[in-house]
Amino acid sequence: MTQTIVGVDIAKNVMQVHWVDPETGEIVNRPVKRAAFLEYFANRHPCLIGMESCSGSQHWARRLIEMGHQVKLMPAKFVKAFNIRNKNDAADARAIWMATRMDSKEVAVKTEAQQAVLALHRMRQQLVKFRTMQINSLRGLLTEYGEVMGVGRTALDRAVVGILERLSGRLPAILIDTLREQWKGLDDLDRQIGQIERRLNEWMKGDQSAKAISVIPGVGLLTATAAVATMGRAKAFKSGREFAAWLGLVPGQTGSGGKIELQGISKRGDTYLRTLLVHGARSIIYRVKEPGPWVAQMKQRRPLNVVIVAMANKLARIIWAMLAHQRPYRKDHESVRPT
Incomplete structure (x- = not known):
């Protein structure tokens, strides 16, 4: 019997369903x-x-898979190309149905545990953003009264006590007390961020995949847990090259008539994981005394930022190879092209 293809447009209260009776x-x-x-x-x-990968799609995908159905989650940008007329629920469901019939890269359906880890990462990322905003706000407000300090948390902590003492004789106490409270609030943010990192560390101790890839140079707690949770199943990708391309760590291409021009990295896929990999690659380039002959040769031929992104691409491929083939990390491993 021919398998029925169903397109579903997810919403908060009403779902739109489109399918054709075979x-x-x-x-x-x-x-x-x-x-x-x-x-x-x-x-x-x-x-x-078929469904768009959006808020709530992972939950519905898990429930439908439990019923025996096959679920295909797709990026919204891919589905948008099939909606060529009016934008409404019926048209969206039809576009999703048409996109489901095409051969396209799917978004992995994650387990609830993997989504829980990603939720911790999102909350930590938000707290870090709030902390940075708070530091910049304090520096900006104090600059209005002629007090300039260096960039960063350390410079703020070193100078803010003396600055508030000097300003206490000139400015109202209500402002000085509020500024001091805002500065003390940074400690609460530090404590919340540290607590999330400890919980991620506890989860990594019980997850063999995250523990295995955490030994890779440039891959720490955040990158290891985020990579395992974001990837879902390593076998969903055909190769490490496809995983790196999915993260946007490969050059974009434009061309016609057989002439291809390579541009900067495409920046497709998960921005958060790509950022972690780039930072990990940067730590290897700057802090490892002997990063290897491959890095040395690249630095002679290409700009430093290009070398860093190339190293991040390499880290992504190593992570995929270890998870897909269930192999431990080996520093002296040399890949061999299959005959």
Whole structure:
């Protein structure tokens, strides 16, 4: 029997479903309320269900897979190309149905544990952003009163006590007290960030994959846990090259008539994991005494930032190879092209 392909447009309260009956050719495009969504697929034969990768899609994908269906999550940019007319729920569901029929790279369906780790990373990232905003805000406010200090947390902690003492005789106490409270609030943010990192460390101790790749130079706690949780299944990628391209660590291409021009890195995929890999590669280039002959040769031919991105690409390939083939890290390993 031919497998039915169903396109689903996810929403908060009403889902739009589009599919074509393989026997009669009848086109079905109808709304389904959230409470009856799973019941709609409960008694159906196994289907290929396509959805945009968005908020809530991972939850619905897991539930539908438990029912025996096959789920294909797709990036919203890929689906958008198939919606060529009006933007509404019915048109979106039809575009998703059309995109599901195409051969495209899927977004991995993650387990609840993997999503929990990614949630910790997102909350930590938000706290770090708040801390940076708070530091810059304090520096900017104090500059208005002629007090200039160096960039960074260390410079702020070193100078802010003396600055507040000097300004206490000139400015109202309500402002001085508020500035002091804002500075003390940075310690609370530090404590919350440290607590999340300790929880990530505890999770990594119990996860063999994250523990295995954490020994790679340039891959620490954050990169190891984020890579395992973001990747989902390593076998979902055909090769380490595809995984690196999925992260946007390869050059973009433009060309016509057989002439191809390489541009900067495409910056597609997960920005957070790509940033961690680039920072890890930068630590190897700057801090490792002998990063290897490959890095030395690259530095002679290419700019430093290009070498850093190339090293990040290499780290991504190493991570995929270790997880896909279940092999430990070996510093002296040399890849051999298959014959």
